[in-house]
Amino acid sequence: AHLVESGGGMVKSGGSLRLSCAASGFAFSSYEMAWHRQAPGKERELVAVISSAGGSTNYADSAKGRFTISRDNVKNVLYLQMNSLKPEDTATYYCNVLGDESWGQGTQVTVLS
DSSP: OEEEEEOOEEEETTOOEEEEEEEESSOGGGSOEEEEEEOTTSOOEEEEEEOTTSSOEEEOTTTTTTEEEEEETTTTEEEEEEOSOOGGGOEEEEEEETTOOOOOOOEEEEEEO
């Protein structure tokens, strides 16, 4: 799997960002996909999961009500819409095939207080 995350940046608290993950090298539409994040000095944590067809989603408690995971199985792109961002959302965000250990380079999100 080849995964390329983009869309990160620096925003003020309360702002929004939309992350994208371009996938190639595998049958994207056949797999559950996930977003994870890793803050400095902390372990990587699962943020959101989406089923292969996009009809089912699950979120970490920290993301519920603020983040939305979605996918485009024609373009082979995974998205994470993040609203009402908080300083504690600051991290490097990664996408992956759920359960797989292949990772992209990640995209940095920094939320200023």
